[in-house]
Structures are given as C-alpha cells and as structure tokens.
Amino acid sequence: MDAxxxxxxxxxxxxxxxxxxxxxxxxxxxxxxxxxxxxxxxxPPLVGFCVAKTSTSWPRIAGGARFCVNVLAEDxxxxxxxxxxxxxxxxxxxxxxRGRRRCRT
Numbered sequence: 001m002d003a004x005x006x007x008x009x010x011x012x013x014x015x016x017x018x019x020x021x022x023x024x025x026x027x028x029x030x031x032x033x034x035x036x037x038x039x040x041x042x043x044p045p046l047v048g049f050c051v052a053k054t055s056t057s058w059p060r061i062a063g064g065a066r067f068c069v070n071v072l073a074e075d076x077x078x079x080x081x082x083x084x085x086x087x088x089x090x091x092x093x094x095x096x097x098r099g100r101r102r103c104r105t
Contacts (some may be wrong), residue, residue: 006045019043019083020049022067023098024060029091033084037069056086068099 018085024055032055039047047069049050051058072080
C-alpha cells in the first residue's frame with residue numbers, strides 16, 4: 001500500500017475506538033474494543049494501538065498469524081459495548097467472516 005492511499009484510509013477513521021479481532025492457534029475467534037488506535041508511520045505504513053495489561057483476548061490474538069482492525073460505524077455502539085465487556089461469547093449473533101488476506105512484512 002502506498003503512503004497516499006494509507007493516509008486516505010486512516011483519514012476516514014473518526015476516533016481512536018476500534019475493535020481488534022483475530023483467532024488463536026486453534027482457530028477460535030477473540031476480540032476486544034480498543035480506545036487507542038493511531039497511525040505511526042506513512043513510510044512504511046504502520047499503525048499502533050494500546051492494549052490493557054489485564055486483557056485476556058490480546059494474548060490469544062497475538063499468538064495467531066494475523067489480526068484485523070475493525071473501524072465501527074456511528075450506529076455500532078452495541079458492537080463496541082459487546083467487545084468492551086470481559087468474557088462471554090462476543091461473536092454470538094454477529095455476522096462475521098474470517099479474512100483471507102495475510103499481511104506482508
């Protein structure tokens with residue numbers, strides 16, 4: 001992704017609140033609401049986010065091969081609240097699919 005496209009994409013993120021999702025080594029989905037998502041660099045294109053030390057979801061996601069940053073629409077407060085809660089089936093009742101694309105390093 002070139003720097004101009006990366007800047008344009010991140011320019012559409014209205015706040016730093018996103019939902020980070022991914023799977024563990026067994027393929028089970030995990031996710032959490034993240035209140036700090038930001039651009040780190042245009043060249044190379046890098047983003048960052050801060051995770052609470054108490055997060056039980058992030059260690060499971062971090063052990064997997066990839067993760068996804070989900071930018072929510074204004075009317076998705078219920079999704080944000082669901083992923084902000086600790087425990088439970090955060091994906092139950094939601095329409096979602098696994099991404100196919102892998103990041104290149």
